[in-house]
Amino acid sequence: MFQIKKNNLETAGTGPYLASVVKESIVDGPGLRMVLFTQGCPHRCPGCHNPSTHVRYGGRYYAEEDLLHMYLENGALMGLTFSGGEPFLQGEVLAHLAKTLKARAPQANIVTYTGYSLEYLEGAIEEKRPQAADYKALLNQTDLLIDGPFIMAKRTLDLAFRGSSNQRLLALTKEGQKLLALAQAVEKTAD
Numbered sequence: 001m002f003q004i005k006k007n008n009l010e011t012a013g014t015g016p017y018l019a020s021v022v023k024e025s026i027v028d029g030p031g032l033r034m035v036l037f038t039q040g041c042p043h044r045c046p047g048c049h050n051p052s053t054h055v056r057y058g059g060r061y062y063a064e065e066d067l068l069h070m071y072l073e074n075g076a077l078m079g080l081t082f083s084g085g086e087p088f089l090q091g092e093v094l095a096h097l098a099k100t101l102k103a104r105a106p107q108a109n110i111v112t113y114t115g116y117s118l119e120y121l122e123g124a125i126e127e128k129r130p131q132a133a134d135y136k137a138l139l140n141q142t143d144l145l146i147d148g149p150f151i152m153a154k155r156t157l158d159l160a161f162r163g164s165s166n167q168r169l170l171a172l173t174k175e176g177q178k179l180l181a182l183a184q185a186v187e188k189t190a191d
């Protein structure tokens, strides 16, 4: 009988393609977070810090169960961040991971970065464009959205968790409002 090995990252099943995983970060959203840097990004922002994530068919496959195991073995984590790359390219896969994580660790919250604006994503869903299912699924699992491309002319070091002043922190849930308040407190402390 086929058996899934716990730490075998090549295990068959549902999972995202990632450029890398950071098990602990305090710079990719409020609190101590695990971060998944997704592979593939169509935005090509000049000055992007993660150009190796741009190619759609690169990175490597990570089984959902292995990522869950990585997260759950660290009791100090506040939540999971999806960064990029462009997470919404793999929206349904990441949404499934987020939903499963929240079922197993109800205190876990989700921060998602995107180079799209929230209005673009909502418009695409409304118009039932080809990626609408991915966009809708991941928005539904996201507590705090950090939206917009990195714009070099608007680059700043003064904002928490963002690289340029056009990027917004958008609370999509009650939990997201708490995360937003934490992010705003970080910014005030840095003033």
Ligand code: SF4
Pocket (backbone or CB within 6 Å): 041, 042, 043, 044, 045, 048, 049, 050, 051, 053, 084, 085, 086, 114, 115, 149, 150
């Ligand atoms: S959206 Fe992010 S990962 Fe994609 S090109 Fe822009 S800065 Fe780089």
